[in-house]
Structure formats: C-alpha cells, structure tokens
Amino acid sequence: MNNLKKVALSIALATLTLAPSAFSAVTQKAKAAAAITVVTEVSGSSTNSTSYVDLPGAVVAISVPTGKKQLVQVRFGGESYCFGNTGLAYKFCTIRILEDGHEMLPNSGSDFAFDTNGQDDDAWEANSMERTISVGPGSHLIQVQYAVMDAGVNFSLDDWSLTITQYNKN
Numbered sequence: 001m002n003n004l005k006k007v008a009l010s011i012a013l014a015t016l017t018l019a020p021s022a023f024s025a026v027t028q029k030a031k032a033a034a035a036i037t038v039v040t041e042v043s044g045s046s047t048n049s050t051s052y053v054d055l056p057g058a059v060v061a062i063s064v065p066t067g068k069k070q071l072v073q074v075r076f077g078g079e080s081y082c083f084g085n086t087g088l089a090y091k092f093c094t095i096r097i098l099e100d101g102h103e104m105l106p107n108s109g110s111d112f113a114f115d116t117n118g119q120d121d122d123a124w125e126a127n128s129m130e131r132t133i134s135v136g137p138g139s140h141l142i143q144v145q146y147a148v149m150d151a152g153v154n155f156s157l158d159d160w161s162l163t164i165t166q167y168n169k170n
Contacts, residue, residue, distance in 0.1 A: 026105055028134055030071035030167030037062065037164040041078075044158035048084070050151055052096060058144035058162050064137045069169040072135055074104060076144055077128030078160025082115035084153035092116040093155035095146045097131040104131035110149065117153050124158070134169065 041057045064070045074097050082093035092113035097104045115127055142164055148155050 028071050028105075028132060030169045032168060033165055034068075034070060034168045035062070035164075035166040039162040041160050042158070044156055046154055046156040047146055047148065048151060048154045049147055050149065052145035052147045055095075055144040055146050055157060055160075058160070060142045060162065060164055062140050062142060062164060062166060064135055064140065064166070066137045069134060069136055071132060071167040071169055072099065072104075072140070072142070073130065073132045073165045073167065074142055075128065075130045075163040075165075076160065077126065079124050079158040080115040080127045081124045081156040081158075082117045082148070082153060083156075084117055084148075084150070091148070091150040091153050093146065093148050093153065095129060095144060097129070098141075098143050098145065099133045099135060100140050102133075104133040106131070110147065114146075115155070 037060055039057065039060055045056050047053055058076070062072065076095065076097060080093070082091075084091070093115045094110050094112050095114040096107075096109070096112065103109070112129070114129060115125070144162060146155055146157065
C-alpha cells in the first residue's frame with residue numbers, strides 16, 4: 001500500500017472512531033417476544049399524493065398489558081414501483097410507519113426514499129424498511145402511510161407484508 005493510501009485509510013479510521021459522538025443513534029433493548037402480528041396483501045394500491053395517505057389494509061391495533069412496557073418492531077416489505085415523467089431525475093416515493101399518529105424511529109420524515117423513479121428501466125422491485133418504538137400499556141394503532149415527492153410521480157405497492165413484533169421490556 002502506498003503512503004497516500006495509508007494516509008487516507010488512517011484519516012478514514014480516525015473519522016470512524018470520532019463518528020459516534022457526531023450522531024444521535026438510539027439504542028433500545030428488550031427481552032423475549034410477547035406477540036407477533038403479520039398482515040399480508042396481494043392486491044395492489046397506488047397513490048400520487050404528495051401528502052402521506054394510509055396504505056389500504058396496513059393498519060393494526062396492538063395491545064400492551066397493564067404494567068408492561070414493550071419495544072415494538074415493525075417490518076414492512078413488498079413490491080414497489082415508483083414511476084412518472086416529471087422532467088426531474090430521481091424523484092422518490094416514501095413510506096412512514098406510525099404508532100398512535102407519531103412516526104416511529106428512525107423518524108426521518110419525508111427524507112426516507114423507499115423507491116425512486118430515476119431509471120428508465122426501473123420497474124417492480126422488492127423493497128423493505130424497519131421501524132421501532134417503546135410503548136406503555138394500553139391499545140396502540142400501527143399504520144403504514146405512503147406518498148410521492150412530486151405530483152407527477154405514481155407510487156404503486158403490491159404483494160406486501162407487515163410484521164409487528166412486540167418485545168417485553170420489563
């Protein structure tokens with residue numbers, strides 16, 4: 001390895017060593033799984049809304065027993081097609097997962113690109129995401145919403161699966 005590569009590698013390693021202080025990563029721990037709920041859908045749905053709208057069928061009520069706290073982990077995956085002729089390259093389609101109307105972690109807002117329409121040969125593809133949140137006792141509503149970043153884009157989802165795992169924290 002030449003000296004220039006050694007210097008670049010040293011800088012990269014030093015940056016990685018310092019990096020955790022520059023980020024606000026959230027760590028959550030739990031014990032055994034308490035409940036698992038799976039919802040699947042084979043019928044497609046689409047939106048070209050620039051505001052988040054509910055994905056039909058992707059709403060689940062969960063319950064946490066009295067005196068318990070739980071870590072809720074939600075996985076969503078399915079066939080996705082983000083397309084449209086907007087004249088602007090790389091517009092994207094986004095999804096968020098909510099618990100009682102609040103975006104789950106990481107709560108990146110409309111910054112999360114689930115799929116993009118930037119390729120002429122882009123077509124149906126499998127994509128997925130995962131979100132978590134800690135909740136207390138009672139009923140909680142988990143819902144998936146989707147949107148596009150430009151009104152000229154259409155976002156279609158098909159053959160999706162929503163898995164909600166509840167882990168006891170105490």
